[in-house]
Amino acid sequence: MKDILILGIETSCDETAASIVKNGRHILSNVINSQINIHRQFGGVVPEVASRKHIENIAVVVDNAFKEAGLGYNDIDAVAVTNQPGLIGALLVGLSFAKGFAWALDRPLLAVNHLHGHIYANILEHQDIPFPAVCLVVSGGHTSLLHMKDINHYAVIGETRDDAAGEAFDKVARFLGLGYPGGPAIQKAAALGEAGKVKLPRVYLDKNEFEFSFSGLKTAAMNLWKKMEKNGEPEVSDLAAEFQQALVEVLVEKSIKAAKLYQVDSILIAGGVAANHHLRLLMKEKAGQENIKVFCPSLSLCTDNAAMIAGIAYQQYITKSYAPLDLNAYPGLLSL
Amino acid sequence: MLILAVDSSTPVAGAALVDEDRVIIESFTNYKKTHSETLLPTVNRIMRECDCSISDIDVLAVTAGPGSFTGLRIGMAAVKGISMAADKPVVAVSTLDTLAGNIAGSDALVCALLDARKNEVYCGFYEVGGTRPEILKEPMVCTPETFLNAALELAAYKHKDKIILLGDGYYRYSEYFNIELKDQLLPMPGHLMLPRAAAAGILAVHKARQGEFEDVYHLRPLYIRLSEAEYRLGKGAV
Numbered sequence: 001m002k003d004i005l006i007l008g009i010e011t012s013c014d015e016t017a018a019s020i021v022k023n024g025r026h027i028l029s030n031v032i033n034s035q036i037n038i039h040r041q042f043g044g045v046v047p048e049v050a051s052r053k054h055i056e057n058i059a060v061v062v063d064n065a066f067k068e069a070g071l072g073y074n075d076i077d078a079v080a081v082t083n084q085p086g087l088i089g090a091l092l093v094g095l096s097f098a099k100g101f102a103w104a105l106d107r108p109l110l111a112v113n114h115l116h117g118h119i120y121a122n123i124l125e126h127q128d129i130p131f132p133a134v135c136l137v138v139s140g141g142h143t144s145l146l147h148m149k150d151i152n153h154y155a156v157i158g159e160t161r162d163d164a165a166g167e168a169f170d171k172v173a174r175f176l177g178l179g180y181p182g183g184p185a186i187q188k189a190a191a192l193g194e195a196g197k198v199k200l201p202r203v204y205l206d207k208n209e210f211e212f213s214f215s216g217l218k219t220a221a222m223n224l225w226k227k228m229e230k231n232g233e234p235e236v237s238d239l240a241a242e243f244q245q246a247l248v249e250v251l252v253e254k255s256i257k258a259a260k261l262y263q264v265d266s267i268l269i270a271g272g273v274a275a276n277h278h279l280r281l282l283m284k285e286k287a288g289q290e291n292i293k294v295f296c297p298s299l300s301l302c303t304d305n306a307a308m309i310a311g312i313a314y315q316q317y318i319t320k321s322y323a324p325l326d327l328n329a330y331p332g333l334l335s336l
Numbered sequence: 337m338l339i340l341a342v343d344s345s346t347p348v349a350g351a352a353l354v355d356e357d358r359v360i361i362e363s364f365t366n367y368k369k370t371h372s373e374t375l376l377p378t379v380n381r382i383m384r385e386c387d388c389s390i391s392d393i394d395v396l397a398v399t400a401g402p403g404s405f406t407g408l409r410i411g412m413a414a415v416k417g418i419s420m421a422a423d424k425p426v427v428a429v430s431t432l433d434t435l436a437g438n439i440a441g442s443d444a445l446v447c448a449l450l451d452a453r454k455n456e457v458y459c460g461f462y463e464v465g466g467t468r469p470e471i472l473k474e475p476m477v478c479t480p481e482t483f484l485n486a487a488l489e490l491a492a493y494k495h496k497d498k499i500i501l502l503g504d505g506y507y508r509y510s511e512y513f514n515i516e517l518k519d520q521l522l523p524m525p526g527h528l529m530l531p532r533a534a535a536a537g538i539l540a541v542h543k544a545r546q547g548e549f550e551d552v553y554h555l556r557p558l559y560i561r562l563s564e565a566e567y568r569l570g571k572g573a574v
């Protein structure tokens with residue numbers, strides 16, 4: 001069978017990314033232009049600034065994806081693009097570019113849900129994940145548990161009621177003056193401290209065993225910090241370590257509980273927070289005790305990228321699930 | 337020279353095919369639908385209607401601003417994609433120039449006004465004695481009052497009795513402008529009041545002849561205004 005080459009385009013947040021993936025598996029190029037340094041001076045992603053950077057960078061990023069793969073524009077079979085969820089103005093840049101590019105090449109357009117892409121990042125790297133599985137999707141915008149029959153069929157069994165895990169990391173990091181983005185900042189500070197020296201609650205929500213809530217933990221961390229400051233000689237690294245521990249423990253415990261209830265042998269972690277070392281370690285340790293295998297993408301595929309977009313779109317290409325030219329972008333999640 | 341021109345810089349969505357000084361087809365839609373949904377289907381439709389394929393096109397034209405930030409990016413991103421895939425050069429035309437291009441052969445001072453929200457307008461000032469608008473002053477974003485003072489000053493300096501106001505920026509503050517300008521205001525019919533892709537295409541023919549092509553890899557909209565966050569940071573564009 002002929003190889004299928006798909007160009008993926010991703011602009012849902014603050015990364016302008018393009019990638020070419022062969023047969024949904026082999027990454028031929030993976031180009032990412034990150035705006036982190038620009039948004040850092042604002043203390044978080046500014047949607048209008050992100051959109052402005054996307055329109056400036058999109059053409060160069062796409063061109064580089066072809067150069068890195070050693071391919072011409074005409075060599076690709078389809079164009080896949082993230083059209084939800086994300087910052088609407090940012091999504092529209094990638095979507096509009098993808099439409100123009102696909103239309104002018106007379107190639108099909110494929111619409112991709114960004115979170116499906118994150119989940120698929122696991123498939124890109126691990127050839128034989130045993131399904132069914134439980135997947136923990138953790139990012140700046142989402143914290144969800146999925147029960148997956150296979151990569152294309154799954155049900156949401158729990159979500160966060162308030163802040164997403166990544167959002168809690170960002171807010172607490174900003175409050176503690178640790179900088180942006182919050183996940184890596186807290187992880188770095190936590191490495192110098194010790195969890196348990198100060199105490200934060202673990203929020204399990206007994207009645208809804210697979211739902212999450214992080215806003216209480218966030219507030220508790222902020223209040224504790226104020227108290228520590230008042231009492232003198234506060235150690236920010238100890239608070240960061242305890243905060244990370246409290247958040248990660250809940251994520252891990254609920255994931256394993258779900259895996260046991262649904263009797264699956266594998267847990268997948270997806271999304272930007274999947275890059276957190278402590279989450280990866282603790283999940284592997286605790287799941288290992290239950291003979292459950294844990295899969296997570298390598299660090300470079302945890303954060304936003306277009307390889308995951310081009311990868312998951314392969315199935316849509318095969319089933320001819322093409323998107324129409326009037327495809328729109330959606331900021332919120334219609335369905336996971 | 338066959339030009340495909342697109343405009344999505346204001347609530348109007350437009351696309352046109354222009355061959356030299358001849359408009360072959362134009363689509364003008366001033367109706368509530370998002371440009372992201374309508375722009376490419378519109379381009380696709382007008383091309384089909386004229387049995388035209390992308391390989392027949394010589395130059396792509398896009399209105400580059402000022403205008404709605406998101407609207408500008410939708411049009412420009414689509415044109416960047418088409419340009420790269422089909423290897424066609426791009427000409428960028430100011431949205432204000434495009435508006436002024438609706439009028440020709442008049443002694444009046446022509447002002448193109450786009451609603452910039454926050455009680456401001458983007459404005460451009462033109463002389464339109466010939467077939468192409470001539471820019472008299474750098475475009476700016478300001479309150480309707482500041483604009484009007486600048487327009488009156490320019491009209492006096494250029495000995496122009498009449499002033500033509502075009503664009504949705506006029507509609508937004510029409511009551512104020514009508515009262516202030518009275519007989520000095522020369523009203524225009526509705527079909528000349530909003531940007532037309534055909535006008536952008538006609539202007540683009542001239543720019544293309546002058547070799548005024550854009551570098552697609554670095555082309556960005558003409559916003560005039562900084563983003564809120566950049567403005568607060570007080571350092572200029574990041």
Ligand SMILES: [Zn+2]
Pocket residue numbers: 114118139271272303304
């Ligand atoms: Zn993401």
